[in-house]
Amino acid sequence: MTASALSFRLAVLCVIAGMGMGIGMAASQNHALMPAHAHLNLLGWVSLFLFGIYYERRPALDTSRLAMIQVYLWTIGTVILTIAVGALHLGYDAFDPIAGISSIMVLAAMLLFAYFVFRPAHSVTPAPTARMTPAE
Numbered sequence: 001m002t003a004s005a006l007s008f009r010l011a012v013l014c015v016i017a018g019m020g021m022g023i024g025m026a027a028s029q030n031h032a033l034m035p036a037h038a039h040l041n042l043l044g045w046v047s048l049f050l051f052g053i054y055y056e057r058r059p060a061l062d063t064s065r066l067a068m069i070q071v072y073l074w075t076i077g078t079v080i081l082t083i084a085v086g087a088l089h090l091g092y093d094a095f096d097p098i099a100g101i102s103s104i105m106v107l108a109a110m111l112l113f114a115y116f117v118f119r120p121a122h123s124v125t126p127a128p129t130a131r132m133t134p135a136e
Contacts (some may be wrong), residue, residue: 003067007052010075036086043078043106051113061116069108070112077105 018041025031051071055062084099 001068002062003054003064003071004052004056004062005050006068006071007055010071011045011048011052014040014048014078018045032089033086035089036082036089039085040078040082044075044082047078048074054113054117058116066112067116070109070116073105073112077102077109083104 020038021033021037021040025033025037048071051074056066061067080102081099084095084102087095088099
């Protein structure tokens with residue numbers, strides 16, 4: 001599996017879970033989990049989907065082990081952070097260090113992604129773009 005395919009699949013799982021959280025909050029009229037819901041949708045759905053697009057445009061990176069590590073680290077950190085943020089907003093203060101550690105995991109994954117984005121251009125080859133010619 002490629003990093004882009006994994007990113008897209010995990011993003012869809014995150015948005016399904018996030019939508020379920022949103023529907024649950026609406027049905028119960030209890031919006032205490034709104035911050036966790038927002039973290040899951042932004043970090044899980046949006047960011048993972050954007051990572052997938054980036055990796056898909058760079059075939060050499062898409063098949064690299066380091067890109068897969070970045071996706072897994074991001075996902076694990078996001079899931080743990082979402083749970084910790086939810087627990088904190090429900091009054092479980094013991095989850096504060098877990099939120100801190102998982103935030104560092106997500107930051108580490110973003111720093112790894114930043115490395116991919118900012119490394120020298122000669123080491124990254126984008127996918128060829130399709131050129132369209134007008135019909136005559």
